[in-house]
Amino acid sequence: MRTVRSLGANLRFSKYMTHAALMVEAKRLIHTDRDIARAVGLKPMTSENRTIVALELHSDEQSRKPGILVIGGLNGMAWGSPNAILELADKLLYDTNYQTPFFNDYDWFLIPMGNPDGINFTQSLRKLTPVDPLMWSQNLTARNGTRPTHWYKNVDREAKEGPCFGTNVNRNFAYHWQDDVHKTPERCSQLYPGAKPFSTTEAQAIRKYVDRLANIVHLAIHLHASFVPKKEYILYPWRFSTRAPSNYRTLQDIGEYAARQARLSDGRLYEVHQSSDDQRVAGSLSDYLSGVVGIDLVYLIKPYHPLYPNYSDTTILETYVKKSLTSMLSIVRGWRSSTKLNTLSFFGRDVEF
Numbered sequence: 001m002r003t004v005r006s007l008g009a010n011l012r013f014s015k016y017m018t019h020a021a022l023m024v025e026a027k028r029l030i031h032t033d034r035d036i037a038r039a040v041g042l043k044p045m046t047s048e049n050r051t052i053v054a055l056e057l058h059s060d061e062q063s064r065k066p067g068i069l070v071i072g073g074l075n076g077m078a079w080g081s082p083n084a085i086l087e088l089a090d091k092l093l094y095d096t097n098y099q100t101p102f103f104n105d106y107d108w109f110l111i112p113m114g115n116p117d118g119i120n121f122t123q124s125l126r127k128l129t130p131v132d133p134l135m136w137s138q139n140l141t142a143r144n145g146t147r148p149t150h151w152y153k154n155v156d157r158e159a160k161e162g163p164c165f166g167t168n169v170n171r172n173f174a175y176h177w178q179d180d181v182h183k184t185p186e187r188c189s190q191l192y193p194g195a196k197p198f199s200t201t202e203a204q205a206i207r208k209y210v211d212r213l214a215n216i217v218h219l220a221i222h223l224h225a226s227f228v229p230k231k232e233y234i235l236y237p238w239r240f241s242t243r244a245p246s247n248y249r250t251l252q253d254i255g256e257y258a259a260r261q262a263r264l265s266d267g268r269l270y271e272v273h274q275s276s277d278d279q280r281v282a283g284s285l286s287d288y289l290s291g292v293v294g295i296d297l298v299y300l301i302k303p304y305h306p307l308y309p310n311y312s313d314t315t316i317l318e319t320y321v322k323k324s325l326t327s328m329l330s331i332v333r334g335w336r337s338s339t340k341l342n343t344l345s346f347f348g349r350d351v352e353f
Helices: 019-032 080-094 096-103 116-124 133-138 201-211 248-261 285-293 314-339
Strands: 037-042 052-058 067-072 107-111 129-131 146-148 217-223 233-236 271-274 297-302 343-346 349-352
Touching: 019 037, 019 052, 019 080, 019 116, 037 201, 052 080, 052 201, 067 080, 080 096, 080 107, 080 217, 080 314, 096 314, 129 133, 133 146, 201 285, 217 285, 217 314, 233 248, 248 271, 248 297, 248 314, 285 297, 297 314
Parallel strands: 067 107, 067 217, 129 146, 217 297, 233 271
Antiparallel strands: 037 052, 052 107, 233 297, 343 349
């Protein structure tokens, strides 16, 4: 018998997740429930020899169910994203409130921390004095006792010469790479996409993993973060172009359904629209999942997350995690509603079971 419990709104992980802590939790999950949970170490390892781990959750190994892919922690500042995805895994496995309809009806593929080097880098600098990131990158003297005000990249060093390092992993995927700009952002920029597509080990590892899920996953979510207060989004492809995808109406309808279900505490709704409506971004993970892997439903979710949040303030982390859980599962509910999966009609009203 598998251990089950009903936790309600309580969260299991109350501290920001480090890569070391993530590896411990992954081992705990597979040791406790090895019949339904599996941890996969992705290759290659990062430039600082960290393993990107994927968690695979299957309620029934004997049958294949629609797959849901969730990837987070791709941005060096999205500290709460790994917590939210680990919290999701924990609740799917052990919380009776989540097993039906979410766990029993789907196979889940979760990558909590896609950029462990970048997250470790920013967490280690959190107590230092903030400096403009371009100045910090270009000037070695400016780095003494300081940190960049934000860091969206990993920490790889493609070029041996020069002080600048790091690549924006979410601009490094090989789908319309660099189609949004006329000139490559300079090496010191937080938008630097790499010397070529898949130049980062993080993008390479994620590509190898998601490519084999092409015929399994039907819904993919990239859990990101918005760093602007009261600007929170549920977005869908394309990011590289203002051209709408062929299934944009379905994507918009499911997104709007999710926004209503995940209404924010102050009454606001997530803004739901095509990713490029605000800014064109080429080489992104979400466009790669849609355009190359061929996943029909792909969403980018961005709840608000402050830059360098107070590490000891659990309220900030709890707020982000709860919003992330609610919005991700609302997307799943919206998908179920659109397909009438597990619903019966009583007197003209659809009732989910």
